[in-house]
Amino acid sequence: MAIPKTLKEKANKEMGISTEDARITKTYLFVAFMALLIGGLLGLLQGLNRAGLLELPSWLNYYQVLTAHGLLLVVVLTAFFTIGYFYAGLSHTLGGLLPKVRKMAWIGFGLKIVGFVFAVIPILMGNASVMYTFYPPMAASPWFYIGLALIVVGVWMCAFGAFIQVANWRKNNKGKHVPILSFFATGVFILLFFGSLPVAIEVIVMIIPWSFGWVKTINVMVARTLFWAFGHTLVNIWYLTAVSAWYVIVPKIIGGKRWSDLLTRIVIIALVIMNITGGFHHQIIDPGISESVKFMHVFMSLAIGFPSLMTAWAMFAVFERTARKNGGKGIVGWYKKMPWGDVRFLAPFIAMLAFIPAGAGGIVQSTNQLNQVVHNTMWIAGHFHLTLGMSVVMTFFGISYWLVPYVSKRVLTPAINKLGVIQTIIWTVGMVIMSGAMHTVGLLGSPRRTSYTTYGDNATALGWNPYLLLLAVGGTLLIIGVLLQVYAVINMMFFAPKGETEFPIAEEEEGASKTPYWTERWGLWIVIMLIFVGMAYVIPLTEFIVNAPPGSPPFKTW
Amino acid sequence: MNQFFSGFLLVIFLALPPVAHLLESIMIVHMHMQMPLLVIAGFLMARLFQLRFPRFFEKWNGNGIPGILLFLIIIVFWTIPRSMDEALNFQSMEIFKFFSLSILAGIPLRDSWKKLSSFGKNAVIIIFTIKYFGMGLLYIKAPVQLCNNYLIMDQLTLGWGFLTTAICLVIYLLYVTFTDPTKYQ
Ligand code: HEM
Numbered sequence: 156m157a158i159p160k161t162l163k164e165k166a167n168k169e170m171g172i173s174t175e176d177a178r179i180t181k182t183y184l185f186v187a188f189m190a191l192l193i194g195g196l197l198g199l200l201q202g203l204n205r206a207g208l209l210e211l212p213s214w215l216n217y218y219q220v221l222t223a224h225g226l227l228l229v230v231v232l233t234a235f236f237t238i239g240y241f242y243a244g245l246s247h248t249l250g251g252l253l254p255k256v257r258k259m260a261w262i263g264f265g266l267k268i269v270g271f272v273f274a275v276i277p278i279l280m281g282n283a284s285v286m287y288t289f290y291p292p293m294a295a296s297p298w299f300y301i302g303l304a305l306i307v308v309g310v311w312m313c314a315f316g317a318f319i320q321v322a323n324w325r326k327n328n329k330g331k332h333v334p335i336l337s338f339f340a341t342g343v344f345i346l347l348f349f350g351s352l353p354v355a356i357e358v359i360v361m362i363i364p365w366s367f368g369w370v371k372t373i374n375v376m377v378a379r380t381l382f383w384a385f386g387h388t389l390v391n392i393w394y395l396t397a398v399s400a401w402y403v404i405v406p407k408i409i410g411g412k413r414w415s416d417l418l419t420r421i422v423i424i425a426l427v428i429m430n431i432t433g434g435f436h437h438q439i440i441d442p443g444i445s446e447s448v449k450f451m452h453v454f455m456s457l458a459i460g461f462p463s464l465m466t467a468w469a470m471f472a473v474f475e476r477t478a479r480k481n482g483g484k485g486i487v488g489w490y491k492k493m494p495w496g497d498v499r500f501l502a503p504f505i506a507m508l509a510f511i512p513a514g515a516g517g518i519v520q521s522t523n524q525l526n527q528v529v530h531n532t533m534w535i536a537g538h539f540h541l542t543l544g545m546s547v548v549m550t551f552f553g554i555s556y557w558l559v560p561y562v563s564k565r566v567l568t569p570a571i572n573k574l575g576v577i578q579t580i581i582w583t584v585g586m587v588i589m590s591g592a593m594h595t596v597g598l599l600g601s602p603r604r605t606s607y608t609t610y611g612d613n614a615t616a617l618g619w620n621p622y623l624l625l626l627a628v629g630g631t632l633l634i635i636g637v638l639l640q641v642y643a644v645i646n647m648m649f650f651a652p653k654g655e656t657e658f659p660i661a662e663e664e665e666g667a668s669k670t671p672y673w674t675e676r677w678g679l680w681i682v683i684m685l686i687f688v689g690m691a692y693v694i695p696l697t698e699f700i701v702n703a704p705p706g707s708p709p710f711k712t713w
Numbered sequence: 714m715n716q717f718f719s720g721f722l723l724v725i726f727l728a729l730p731p732v733a734h735l736l737e738s739i740m741i742v743h744m745h746m747q748m749p750l751l752v753i754a755g756f757l758m759a760r761l762f763q764l765r766f767p768r769f770f771e772k773w774n775g776n777g778i779p780g781i782l783l784f785l786i787i788i789v790f791w792t793i794p795r796s797m798d799e800a801l802n803f804q805s806m807e808i809f810k811f812f813s814l815s816i817l818a819g820i821p822l823r824d825s826w827k828k829l830s831s832f833g834k835n836a837v838i839i840i841f842t843i844k845y846f847g848m849g850l851l852y853i854k855a856p857v858q859l860c861n862n863y864l865i866m867d868q869l870t871l872g873w874g875f876l877t878t879a880i881c882l883v884i885y886l887l888y889v890t891f892t893d894p895t896k897y898q
């Protein structure tokens with residue numbers, strides 16, 4: 156039995172992905188980049204509005220646009236990209252997807268698309284301007300929430316498909332370690348499943364009955380807490396996805412070796428275990444949680460910073476070692492030996508650099524006193540355009556320049572590579588300008604999620620104008636970046652010359668110590684994760700429920 | 714040595730007055746975070762003792778049972794409300810808490826765990842599961858304050874903490890019962 160299996164795996168590696176598996180990833184990526192296109196255009200509208208250059212019509216107002224922008228980019232782009240990318244990775248490293256798993260990916264796709272349509276229609280009709288966080292007591296049309304619930308169920312389908320695929324491989328490869336990219340995928344899908352449980356409870360148990368009017372009131376604090384248990388986990392799912400490319404793909408592209416296999420797996424396990432509890436750093440200003448409990452939660456959040464720092468250290472070690480092997484000299488002179496002209500390296504590299512200020516901003520926000528300064532200001536928008544809009548999305552862009560040709564059985568031409576490099580530069584400049592302006596104007600007090608207003612020509616508000624203009628300049632550059640990126644993806648998907656593209660996975664360093672088998676004990680990690688979650692959530696949730704205020708009826712604030 | 718040192722540092726850190734005060738100011742954190750951390754610290758320190766006194770452990774804890782019994786007794790003692798109260802009221806009890814949980818619970822736990830059969834290990838986890846359900850119900854149902862130092866609300870939170878942990882243990886037991894590691898390993 157074992158021999159044909161490995162043969163099949165070999166064939167899969169040599170001959171590239173099967174058309175059926177490729178179709179899944181291609182479709183997911185196509186949707187992801189369409190979301191980028193539409194979401195980016197909406198972002199431009201917001202940027203122009205905030206600069207006072209554009210008044211949005213009453214049938215498509217700022218808050219409708221903002222809800223759609225958030226949903227398209229935070230949920231659709233990231234979820235579809237992550238699933239498309241990891242399914243290609245599972246197919247490549249585990250010898251092709253099982254037919255059952257493929258079917259689950261398609262059912263999941265259908266559920267997500269139907270859910271998305273359910274969510275978008277109320278937004279367009281002006282019945283769901285609740286932003287992607289949909290905090291009660293703001294209440295949208297129930298169909299909006301039903302759509303969200305369907306999206307979550309669709310994601311679960313894909314998560315379970317991945318679990319089945321990995322379990323099957325392990326049964327056929329007794330005692331072996333799951334290949335590293337699939338190990339990342341396992342961690343990501345575990346987080347996707349367990350992280351979306353709380354939001355599913357929030358939406359299905361609390362919000363839907365309340366928005367239909369079957370129950371009169373809702374416990375706002377419980378809802379927010381369940382939301383952020385999910386929201387924060389989602390952030391780290393993107394991060395883990397990007398990190399998988401930094402650890403596994405980028406070293407191969409620069410012709411180097413992967414960093415310690417064992418430590419990589421420990422970072423993944425640590426992120427999975429400690430992640431969900433981080434949600435509380437989004438509630439530093441919320442009432443009902445005592446300061447000492449908040450303090451301990453911040454401690455937990457910063458603990459997640461530790462594996463992140465390990466990541467940065469590991470990556471720079473890999474770069475330096477590879478560059479030196481290629482003849483790089485001097486303390487810093489080795490950087491000349493990096494392949495700067497290769498978009499598959501350049502984009503994720505800048506993404507990693509952006510993580511330095513992004514991480515620093517995150518530490519600022521985790522600090523109680525500093526959080527009070529920036530809470531709900533444009534600073535926050537600046538922060539997540541750095542983390543998500545740069546660190547994560549630019550890594551995704553970098554991946555697209557080999558993954559799209561790989562699944563389309565085409566090649567990356569020098570012309571598209573060049574376009575990619577230009578795109579990377581434009582995106583970098585645009586995001587630095589836009590996010591810099593957002594950070595600054597936020598410190599000066601400009602609120603987030605607020606369409607253009609001068610507050611009756613108040614002097615402070617007028618002082619924001621130059622920065623808001625700068626924001627629009629950055630946004631305009633970004634939309635050029637969006638168009639170039641989407642053009643590149645469409646070209647690579649449908650028009651580039653036919654050929655074979657490699658799925659770049661770096662080898663382990665020679666003489667690396669053997670990874671112990673306990674890293675594969677996911678059942679144990681999940682139980683430890685659940686104990687962590689239980690410990691972190693039991694204090695605030697008991698407080699919110701036992702000492703609950705009367706609860707709130709739904710409000711339509713727009 | 715390295716492990717001993719990190720365990721030792723952890724005890725020192727937990728004993729710092731502001732840290733101890735913060736952790737002890739919340740009932741559930743006192744019992745479900747400070748105490749387990751002390752056990753973990755002892756667990757880490759155990760390595761040095763095992764290397765220094767192999768004969769002692771061989772002689773007194775050959776099959777792991779005496780060690781795990783000592784561990785259980787110490788842990789059960791510290792889940793009694795009265796013990797928590799006394800740790801807060803008397804300096805000597807506080808010192809005994811730090812000493813007993815790290816040295817008398819953490820070290821035997823490490824020495825015994827490896828020696829226990831998988832049946833023995835699961836038996837320990839089952840004992841804890843039952844105890845946690847029991848303590849959880851006690852703390853949730855009790856209509857009066859069980860500790861002089863903590864409010865009923867703290868007690869309720871601790872009760873739910875016990876129940877959630879017990880549920881996690883049940884999940885673990887189901888996982889080891891229904892998955893067959895020989896299929897994978
Ligand atoms: C063309 C590029 C983009 C432009 C011009 C742009 C611009 C903006 C602006 C002006 C806001 C509104 C800030 C406010 O009023 O609070 C915003 C919000 C937001 N953007 Fe972007 N953005 C772009 C790309 C992205 C990308 C690529 C992502 C993530 C993948 C992203 C994620 C978000 C999120 C999550 C929000 C917050 C929505 C909310 O507060 O509900 N944006 N963006």
Ligand SMILES: [Cu+2]
Pocket residue numbers: 386387388390433434436437
């Ligand atoms: Cu977060």
